[in-house]
Amino acid sequence: MQRVYLDHAATTPMVAEAISALVDQSAKLGNPSSLHTSGREVRKDVEEAREAIAKFAECAPSEIIFTGSGTEANNAAIKGLFWSARESNPKRKVIVTSPFEHHAVMDPIDWLAVHEGAEVVHVGVSSDGVVDLDDVKRIIEARADEIALISIMHSNNEIGTVQPISEIVQIASEKQIAVHSDAVQSFGKVEFSFKNLGLTAATLSAHKIGGPLGIGILILKRGLEITPVLHGGGQERDIRSGTLNAPAIVSFAAAVKKVHSEFLERNNRVRHLKESLKATLNEKVSDIRFNGRSENSLPGILNVTFPGAPGDALLLLLDAENISTSTGSACSAGVAQPSHVLLSLGLSERDAKSSLRFSLGHTSTDSDVAYLGSVIGKVVERARAAGLK
Numbered sequence: 001m002q003r004v005y006l007d008h009a010a011t012t013p014m015v016a017e018a019i020s021a022l023v024d025q026s027a028k029l030g031n032p033s034s035l036h037t038s039g040r041e042v043r044k045d046v047e048e049a050r051e052a053i054a055k056f057a058e059c060a061p062s063e064i065i066f067t068g069s070g071t072e073a074n075n076a077a078i079k080g081l082f083w084s085a086r087e088s089n090p091k092r093k094v095i096v097t098s099p100f101e102h103h104a105v106m107d108p109i110d111w112l113a114v115h116e117g118a119e120v121v122h123v124g125v126s127s128d129g130v131v132d133l134d135d136v137k138r139i140i141e142a143r144a145d146e147i148a149l150i151s152i153m154h155s156n157n158e159i160g161t162v163q164p165i166s167e168i169v170q171i172a173s174e175k176q177i178a179v180h181s182d183a184v185q186s187f188g189k190v191e192f193s194f195k196n197l198g199l200t201a202a203t204l205s206a207h208k209i210g211g212p213l214g215i216g217i218l219i220l221k222r223g224l225e226i227t228p229v230l231h232g233g234g235q236e237r238d239i240r241s242g243t244l245n246a247p248a249i250v251s252f253a254a255a256v257k258k259v260h261s262e263f264l265e266r267n268n269r270v271r272h273l274k275e276s277l278k279a280t281l282n283e284k285v286s287d288i289r290f291n292g293r294s295e296n297s298l299p300g301i302l303n304v305t306f307p308g309a310p311g312d313a314l315l316l317l318l319d320a321e322n323i324s325t326s327t328g329s330a331c332s333a334g335v336a337q338p339s340h341v342l343l344s345l346g347l348s349e350r351d352a353k354s355s356l357r358f359s360l361g362h363t364s365t366d367s368d369v370a371y372l373g374s375v376i377g378k379v380v381e382r383a384r385a386a387g388l389k
């Protein structure tokens with residue numbers, strides 16, 4: 001039997017257009033930085049891809065810096081903005097962030113705190129997973145001259161809540177503070193416009209929207225120079241050295257065009273399926289709670305607490321039934337850790353460890369939800385019988 005894949009937030013299947021583009025471009029010879037005809041032909045493909053992606057992300061093509069992943073783009077933005085701010089004013093060492101960022105934001109910030117003297121200030125968040133704007137205002141008023149940057153995600157990868165980025169940028173811009181936002185989960189799923197948000201920097205990743213693995217984008221405001229993490233050939237505005245991965249870039253653009261052409265249809269269908277999944281779970285399992293909020297959220301992410309049932313047991317029992325899901329939390333030395341995202345919303349360790357993320361995407365169907373509905377009752381019963389160790 002086919003697997004039921006409910007882990008699209010981890011990675012989603014490539015769309016056919018992106019696969020063809022990847023294969024076709026891989027057959028073309030030439031380094032896009034070479035001056036000869038072969039190089040220039042590949043350069044043209046890369047620049048057309050850059051323009052196509054810029055159109056959808058609503059930024060200037062020159063604001064796009066291709067990287068090897070979303071993780072790399074986050075590192076480049078956060079470290080680069082921090083180092084540049086500190087260089088222009090040694091007092092600027094504060095990084096304002098949320099407590100529920102992805103590790104690809106949280107860990108570079110923690111690294112800067114340990115190795116570069118950064119001070120991390122977390123904004124408060126509501127129990128349904130949204131940044132508290134009054135707290136952002138309070139922090140900015142109190143520490144404006146010390147803040148190097150603000151980095152707050154556009155939407156959360158575990159609970160799907162979309163954050164008030166435009167409002168945050170508005171507050172920060174009064175004090176000329178740079179704002180970076182990790183939009184990896186938002187791009188292609190909810191409205192995202194770099195220009196309208198007024199951000200300094202944003203992060204995108206191809207494999208969350210049907211493009212290939214290993215290609216990301218740092219969108220960085222025109223004209224801004226930041227200290228690079230990587231040094232080398234000076235490609236991508238001297239901010240990200242390394243030969244451009246032309247096949248992945250062209251394939252990313254193909255995925256973007258596809259998402260763009262069916263944006264509303266695709267996302268409305270996925271949101272509808274999520275509502276149907278929610279209803280199914282409510283019908284089949286007693287005493288469950290949904291984390292996050294449904295309004296202003298990503299179409300495909302549903303995070304559920306099944307009190308008394310260990311999340312890792314649920315994941316493995318569902319896997320044995322051919323269903324892929326995620327606990328969202330890290331596993332450290334073989335011991336399941338509670339999700340820092342759920343803890344930040346005020347869940348107890350026990351409840352955080354009894355939670356599962358279902359994430360739907362462009363290939364999800366009604367029969368996926370129906371199949372999950374046919375097994376979830378017995379799976380939760382078994383997991384609850386095993387209990388939390």
Ligand SMILES: Cc1ncc(COP(=O)(O)O)c(C=O)c1O
Nearest residue numbers: 069070071102104157184185205
């Ligand atoms: C919110 C968020 N940021 C960053 C990343 C990392 O992106 P990549 O897999 O391209 O490194 C992910 C992927 O899981 C994510 O969900």
